Amino acid sequence: MANCSVCGSRFAEKKCYFCQNHVCTACVVPDDVSGSTTTVKCIACQRKGVKKLSFLAVVKRNKFVLAVLAGFWIFTVFPVPFINLAGYEGDVLISILQPVLIATGLMTIPFILMMIAWQKKAPKQN
Numbered sequence: 001m002a003n004c005s006v007c008g009s010r011f012a013e014k015k016c017y018f019c020q021n022h023v024c025t026a027c028v029v030p031d032d033v034s035g036s037t038t039t040v041k042c043i044a045c046q047r048k049g050v051k052k053l054s055f056l057a058v059v060k061r062n063k064f065v066l067a068v069l070a071g072f073w074i075f076t077v078f079p080v081p082f083i084n085l086a087g088y089e090g091d092v093l094i095s096i097l098q099p100v101l102i103a104t105g106l107m108t109i110p111f112i113l114m115m116i117a118w119q120k121k122a123p124k125q126n
């Protein structure tokens with residue numbers, strides 16, 4: 001196990017969500033101060049005033065969720081080859097596409113909000 005990046009203690013059981021450094025429980029900002037029970041924040045980040053991750057860091061950290069989302073999104077935005085395989089064409093295609101596109105647009109909104117929230121707090125599974 002790595003040493004605590006703040007005090008050098010050997011019992012660095014936690015990992016800071018913001019700087020990715022290992023820290024001991026004594027060097028973690030308490031839940032009531034950080035405002036979240038799922039997000040681990042070290043006192044070094046607290047001192048520096050770090051409040052959120054870069055958007056890129058969030059994307060990297062949630063690769064799996066985003067890959068699933070991207071796959072689903074591609075399917076709904078470009079379903080033409082899939083629908084062609086199923087034997088539909090022309091007018092049928094339009095009438096299928098329209099509601100799908102609207103649904104996709106609506107579905108994307110909560111995910112964008114989630115991404116913004118993830119910049120400040122760790123997702124539950126972390």
Ligand SMILES: [Zn+2]
Pocket residue numbers: 004005006007008009023024025026027
């Ligand atoms: Zn420590």
Ligand SMILES: [Zn+2]
Pocket residue numbers: 016017018019020021041042043044045
């Ligand atoms: Zn940190």
